[in-house]
Amino acid sequence: MNIKKLIPILEWLPNYNTSLFKGDLVAGITVGIILIPQGIAYALIAGLPPIYGLYCALVPQIMYAVFGSSRQVAIGPVAMDSLIVATGVSTLALAGSESYISIAILLALMVGSIQFIMGVFSLGFVVNFLSKPVITGFSSAVALIIGFNQFRNLFGVDFVQSDQLQVIIEDIWHQISNYNYHTTIIGLLSALIIIIFRKINKKIPNALIVVVIGIVIMKFFGKSFSDVSIVKDIPSGLPNFGVPDLDFEQIKELLPIALTLVMVGYLETISIAKSLEAKQDEYRIRPNQELIALGLSNIAGSFFKAYPSTSSFSRSAINQESGAKTGMAALVSVVMVLITLLFLTPLFYHLPKSVLAAIIIVAVFGLVNIKEAKFLWKANNLDFWLMLITFLATLLLGIKYGIIIGVGLSLIILIFRTSRPYVAELGKVPDSNFYRNKNRFEEVIIEKDILVFRFDAQLFYANSNYFRDRLDEMIDQKGNALKLIVLDAESINRVDSTGLEMLKERVKFFQKKDINFYFAGVKGPVRDDLFRSGILDIIDIKHFFMRVNQAVKFYKTGDRTHQEKYAKYIHQAN
Structure with missing residues (x-):
């Protein structure tokens, strides 16, 4: 048995040197700067207190650095998984309550266990039943759902939260006239600043810049913006170790959402890992090892109050562009999150929620893949309609039904194509x-x-x-x-x-x-x-x-x- 295959960190750690650390240090700091405000924002999407987004950036990153076959993938909280968590858990408990938090942590344990078992038994091929058109349609629809759900924070109006777009739009139509002027101005200006800086250079920590500006405005001019909702207290300190509460009735009800998170999380990880792999020739991605790494990340994370996490498209790309060569970059990011949790959380007290909404909206709307839709229309009409049906099903019926319909259609088309070959x-x-x-x-x-x-x-x-x-x-x-x-x-x-x-x-x-x-x-x-x-x-x-x-x-x-x-x-x- 090759121990290096089971624990990939042993492939690069023995030969680690100063030249590698320079790139990893810069990349780790850059990703950490982006991760902290994103973690806070994505926790709000999941319906959890902001600090749980930072908890997701601790143990899961460490476990992936040890067991992941990719050396540049960035693990942690992501927008899509956060919304899926909110969709599933909100039917069982009130958002933000102790019961809600407990169920979200239990969901991480379930997702991790399923991923780990699939990896051990080499079941990574299961993901092949989700074709690329299905992934494109699903992820584009979820991006829109996430973005529209953040309009409540962007405009300062308590719009309904839902994973059905028509429900959100109907409520926005009826309540948009009640928008909060100050909240809206801060949110829209934050979005504009992020877009401008992204066009100048993607390496610029645009999220951190708008966070700092937002905090400064509210701290020194807060009296003029008293109607703007802010994050307020984020507890300091590290998460305590604890075994998630095992409720078998809840496990039964959470199973469809857990399976959705397993598939989506694995797809996200494999997609970004494969694209990063193509840019170098030092290592190769092992799909089943990725499942094991993701599984261990979520299992271990659940013992330290993390909700389900996976790889981030944006942070992984920035990690690679910033010079990351090994998993040490992830460990540097962990150190930054640790410092934030121990000493810096009071700084986020005055952070406007509309700034976080702007960060999320700009990030997720970039995931709407119009370019791929145009390509499929030209290249293969059947794949285009498969993508479009999955997209509409997810938008109008919800995330769970969208993924079921997408997988079902993929199987039907597979059967059709194999039963009527050329x-x-x-x-x-x-x-x-x-x-x-x-x-x-x-x-x-x-x-x-x-x-x-x-x-x-x-x-x-x-x-x-x-x-x-x-x-x-x-x-x-x-x-x-x-x-x-x-x-x-x-x-x-x-x-x-x-x-x-x-x-x-x-x-x-x-x-x-x-x-x-x-x-x-x-x-x-x-x-x-x-x-x-x-x-x-x-x-x-x-x-x-x-x-x-x-x-x-x-x-x-x-x-x-x-x-x-x-x-x-x-x-x-x-």
Whole structure:
């Protein structure tokens, strides 16, 4: 057992040096500066006291630095997961109450346990059932939901909180005239400053700048802005160790939200980790190890009052751009959060909530992926509609139903595509030994008595009837002149028992009609399955060929040169 694979920090820590630390130090400080105001803001999205956003930035970061296979991914509180937490927990308890906090922490333990189990049993492939269009539609919709939910803090009006956009918009429409002038001005100016600084240079700590400006304004000119809501007291000190309260009724009710957080959190992490991996050649991402790292981060975090956390797109990108080379950058960020929790929380007393709302709104609206939607419209209409349906379902029905509909549609499309794969009749390219699709190459020679049939997929129970029907259609088009069928099996990489029985039945049927049936380009494992099924009781082993042209040549001339060599090769291989 390779201990370095289980604990990836051992891959880089023994060779750690001063030159690496310089980059990690700068990156860690930069991310820490951004993380502190974001953590406070995202905790408010989750319906939790601000300090719980900082708790999420402690133990989870340490655990990921030790067990994560990516050296630059930044773990902690994120907007999307925070809203999902609020959506799930708000149905069970009043936001901000002790019961609400306890349930959110229990949710972190559940999410971490599921992620860890999936990683141990190498179940990372499950995430493949969420296609990219589904992810794009889901994340874009959630970004809008998060942003519109923050309008209550941006305008100083107690709008309804919901994960259904039409509910929020309806309430905004009825109450927008009650907006708070001072709160709105501070919020909109903060958003404008963030946007301007982001366009100048993304490395500028724009969130910290507006936080400092907001605090200074409220501290020294607070009397003129007494109607502006501020964060007020944030407790100092570190979180105490404690085991989350295990209530099995609550666990049962939280399970759908926990599974959603597992999938979304893993997708976020893998997406950013893969994009960062492509920019270097020092390490490789291991998906199942990422699940284990995320699981341990959330499990350990729940023992220190953290709610579910995952990787942040923005902080991870800034971490890489700022020179982070290893997980030491994350540990530097942890030190900054520790210093803040121990000594600096009183400084945030006068922080306006509208400033936090501006930080969140600018961050999440950037996740609405219009560029990807345009690309899908041009590249693949089916994927575009899949993205759009997931987007609308999430916006209008809620996050839980959005993810269910997205996964369901992905599976339906997967089944549809695998049950109706591409098939083609091949013709001979003039003056060559190659056979190509007659619908793509007009010059190919199609012979009346020969049908060369290509099937571009594995042959199994879901598409065996489709194989037979399409083959029969092409045979009917040939008419009574047909004397030879050649199955080009190069694209068939697997065949199950249903496919095998269908092939045997078809071969027998063609024999009764005095039509020869040859196999060409059959892969070794598929050929083994054919032989085990008893196909050689129906046709001779000499009816298997390496290439289509050899099969056709044998039929026309009786030339056994290639065929006998191949038959001998098959005997030796078996």
